[in-house]
Amino acid sequence: MKRLPLLMLLALLLGGAAKPRLVPDVSQRRIDIIYSFTGAELLLFGAIVYPGGVVPKRPADVVVVIKGPTESVLLREKQKVAGIWLNAESGRFRSVPSFYAVAASRPLGQVVDGRTAAIYEFGVDNIQLSPASSAPPDEQKRFEQGLVDLKNRMGLYVEVPHGVEVSEGVLYRARIRLPARVPVGDYTAETFLVQDGRVIAAAVREIAVYRSGFERIVASFAERHALAYGLVAVALSVLLGWAAGAIFGRKRA
Amino acid sequence: MDLYLPIAGLSVNVLVIVGLGGLVGILSGMFGVGGGFLTTPLLIFYGIPPAVAVASSATQITGASVSAVLAHRRRQGVDFHMGGVLVAGGAIGSVAGGFVFRWLQRTGQIDTVVGLLYVVLLGSIGLLMAKEAAQSIAVMWGKAPPPVAARRHHPLIAALPMRWRFYRSGLYISPLAPLILGFGTGLLTVLLGVGGGFVLVPAMIYLLGMSTRVVVGTSLFQILFVTAATTLVHALTTKAVDIVLAGLLLIGSVVGAQFGARFAQRVRPEWLRLALAGLVLAVAMRMALGLGWRPDEIYTVQPL
Numbered sequence: 001m002k003r004l005p006l007l008m009l010l011a012l013l014l015g016g017a018a019k020p021r022l023v024p025d026v027s028q029r030r031i032d033i034i035y036s037f038t039g040a041e042l043l044l045f046g047a048i049v050y051p052g053g054v055v056p057k058r059p060a061d062v063v064v065v066i067k068g069p070t071e072s073v074l075l076r077e078k079q080k081v082a083g084i085w086l087n088a089e090s091g092r093f094r095s096v097p098s099f100y101a102v103a104a105s106r107p108l109g110q111v112v113d114g115r116t117a118a119i120y121e122f123g124v125d126n127i128q129l130s131p132a133s134s135a136p137p138d139e140q141k142r143f144e145q146g147l148v149d150l151k152n153r154m155g156l157y158v159e160v161p162h163g164v165e166v167s168e169g170v171l172y173r174a175r176i177r178l179p180a181r182v183p184v185g186d187y188t189a190e191t192f193l194v195q196d197g198r199v200i201a202a203a204v205r206e207i208a209v210y211r212s213g214f215e216r217i218v219a220s221f222a223e224r225h226a227l228a229y230g231l232v233a234v235a236l237s238v239l240l241g242w243a244a245g246a247i248f249g250r251k252r253a
Numbered sequence: 254m255d256l257y258l259p260i261a262g263l264s265v266n267v268l269v270i271v272g273l274g275g276l277v278g279i280l281s282g283m284f285g286v287g288g289g290f291l292t293t294p295l296l297i298f299y300g301i302p303p304a305v306a307v308a309s310s311a312t313q314i315t316g317a318s319v320s321a322v323l324a325h326r327r328r329q330g331v332d333f334h335m336g337g338v339l340v341a342g343g344a345i346g347s348v349a350g351g352f353v354f355r356w357l358q359r360t361g362q363i364d365t366v367v368g369l370l371y372v373v374l375l376g377s378i379g380l381l382m383a384k385e386a387a388q389s390i391a392v393m394w395g396k397a398p399p400p401v402a403a404r405r406h407h408p409l410i411a412a413l414p415m416r417w418r419f420y421r422s423g424l425y426i427s428p429l430a431p432l433i434l435g436f437g438t439g440l441l442t443v444l445l446g447v448g449g450g451f452v453l454v455p456a457m458i459y460l461l462g463m464s465t466r467v468v469v470g471t472s473l474f475q476i477l478f479v480t481a482a483t484t485l486v487h488a489l490t491t492k493a494v495d496i497v498l499a500g501l502l503l504i505g506s507v508v509g510a511q512f513g514a515r516f517a518q519r520v521r522p523e524w525l526r527l528a529l530a531g532l533v534l535a536v537a538m539r540m541a542l543g544l545g546w547r548p549d550e551i552y553t554v555q556p557l
Contacts, residue, residue: 037257038264071556076361078551084369084544085551087361092557146552153550180255181263211259218259222492230488233496234481237316237503244507245320 020060021049024191024203031178032212039180042066042207044189045173048166055169060195061104061111062164062172063122068099068156068209069185075147091143094130098183099156103163103174112197120192120199124148124157155179184210260495261305267501269299274313274505281317281506282513283520284529286454289314289447290375290536292502303364305495307446308487311480312499314448317506318477325470332467335419336474338428339435339453343479346439351486354443358491361555367445368544374441375537378451381459383530389523419463430461435475442483448476451533 027043044064050056073096079088104111108123118126125148131140151157156179164174186208193201211219222229257264273295277288289310296306325331357363417428434456438449453472457463463471488494517525 033257035257036255038255074361074555074557076553076555078548078553080547084365085546085548086365087553090361096554143552147554150550150552150554180257183262215257215259218496222260222488222494222496226489226492227485229496230485230494233312233488233494233499234315234484236496237312237484237499238319238481239316240500240503241316241319241507242323244511245323248320248507248511 019200020051020193020195022191022193022201022203023047023049024189024205026189026205026207029205029207031207031209033182033184033210033215034213035215037180037215039182040178042176042178042189043173044176044191044205045171046191046203048170048172048193050170058195059166059169060193060200061106062166062174063102063104063108063111063120063192063194064164064174064176065121065190065192066099066101066176066207067097067188067190068183069187070095070097072096073147075143075150077143077146091135091140092132093144093147094132096129096147097127098185099178099187100124100127100151101158101160101176101178103160103176105162105164105166105172107161108159111194112199116194116197116199122192124152124159127157154181156182178209182209256497256501258301258305258495258498260493261301261309261498263300265299265301265498265501270498270501271505273299274502275509276505277502278317278506278509278511279513279516280509280529280532281321282510282515283517283525284513286448286450286529288317288506289442289445289449290371290451290533293446294371294536294540296498301498302493303367304358304487304491304493305498307367307444308484308491308493309495309498310446310502311442311448311483311487312494312496313502313506315477315480315484316499316503317510318448318473318480320507321510322470322473322477325473328470330467330470331474332419332463332471333474334417335431335463335467336471338431339438339471339475340478342432342435342437343439343442343449343475344435344482346436346441347443347479347482347486348439349436350440350443350483351490353440355490357444358555361553364553365544368540370441370445371540372537372544374452375533375540378455379530379534379537381455382526383534386523386527386530390527393521393523426461434461435479438475439479439482442476442479443486448480450476 024046031040048060072094074090074092076087076090078085081088102122108117112122117123121127129144129147131144148157160176164172166172186206189205189207191203192199254267255264256267277292280291281288292310292313293306296310297303322331357366415427416425418425438453441447441449441452450472453475454468457468457472458465484494
């Protein structure tokens with residue numbers, strides 16, 4: 001019985017020795033959207049712990065993925081009907097991340113093959129959108145591309161080339177910018193360690209992005225007490241208009 | 254100087270928004286129109302979600318018309334009797350508009366309908382105003398004989414039953430006519446985020462035949478109440494009223510309106526009307542092109 005702890009320790013060391021580990025962290029666990037919010041920069045950093053502290057000749061690659069809360073959306077496509085562009089066809093998607101950013105230490109195509117990229121959702125073209133329609137595959141593909149392109153233009157789906165820096169083979173860091181129109185909710189920051197095209201370690205951290213202070217009060221007031229909010233808006237507007245008129249009117253008199 | 258808008262969910266440059274309000278304010282002071290027909294498209298162009306642009310610009314117009322209404326009231330330029338009928342029609346119209354707006358949003362045709370309405374309304378009113386202004390300028394220069402005194406009001410309106418006397422407007426017509434007119438502008442306010450002055454003023458002059466002395470004041474009076482009702486309708490249905498956005502626009506527009514009003518006193522009204530007609534036609538043209546051109550992005554998302 002005395003040998004058991006020793007054996008366990010040995011097993012742990014040997015077992016742990018087989019694979020490198022990730023020790024990840026993010027600069028902020030919570031992002032508050034306040035009046036001066038113009039976007040935020042997230043820093044994802046950490047260490048790669050190789051067995052025995054020896055960095056192999058070909059160090060592993062690091063891929064980081066930040067995802068916003070998923071939502072169901074209806075995507076509409078405009079078509080030219082009688083000389084006017086109007087919404088004609090539409091498709092539903094059940095799990096569209098409201099935000100998606102990926103960064104890697106090398107171009108994604110060199111890090112993993114297409115199949116692995118699809119499994120781990122590396123790259124904006126590999127996001128699982130769960131289309132919920134019985135449309136033919138080519139049409140579904142067109143809609144998926146349309147959605148990704150739209151989000152890309154809005155700055156909500158981004159690929160940051162060479163976004164991850166690895167120094168000394170063991171320390172990595174990635175800077176990812178969240179734009180000003182970033183949707184609120186619970187985000188996940190995933191870090192993957194990839195060697196020879198295979199994901200050998202992964203770690204997840206959560207980030208909360210929420211409105212705070214005045215912005216939060218206004219948004220929740222508008223949502224919960226719609227009538228009161230409307231009345232306040234009208235009153236404020238009338239008051240401001242009246243005050244301005246009074247000030248200018250007196251100046252003129 | 255950036256500021257985050259809580260309802261629109263994005264940050265905007267304060268100076269741009271205040272400047273936009275100021276520009277619209279100058280125009281509203283000059284021409285006596287609310288300027289919503291400019292604010293809403295410009296806000297959408299700037300990147301504000303269309304529903305938020307429409308709702309918040311209605312809120313802004315409320316504030317912008319307060320001091321103007323008070324000023325007109327001092328000059329006896331408001332027919333409260335007529336205004337009351339218009340407001341009643343407008344209130345019904347804005348509630349009806351709320352349902353229409355939601356229905357169009359669900360079917361995904363709101364953008365197209367808004368675009369088409371802008372083109373048709375602004376185009377026809379712009380042409381009407383341009384023609385009228387050009388005629389009066391020709392008269393002013395002595396190149397054309399003054400037009401034969403036109404009929405008081407449209408024969409259809411004279412045919413409506415149940416006549417009332419509107420003393421300040423100098424009218425003896427059925428209240429149904431302004432009620433229907435109010436209803437129409439109420440609908441427009443909810444759908445387009447415009448006060449409706451650019452429809453109301455010509456309609457009051459050419460269709461109802463109101464005394465021009467009270468036209469602008471009364472139309473502003475109606476706009477004041479109908480945009481307030483519209484803000485409430487939007488707050489309850491689309492939840493798209495952004496108080497911060499409306500406030501910023503308002504700060505710009507109340508200041509701008511003072512300058513506009515002073516400028517208007519120095520320029521002959523015929524030229525003002527011609528300039529307004531040109532502006533209205535330009536917006537209509539831009540909207541028409543927007544409908545026909547292939548948009549940059551043919552996809553739009555709507556959360557379910």
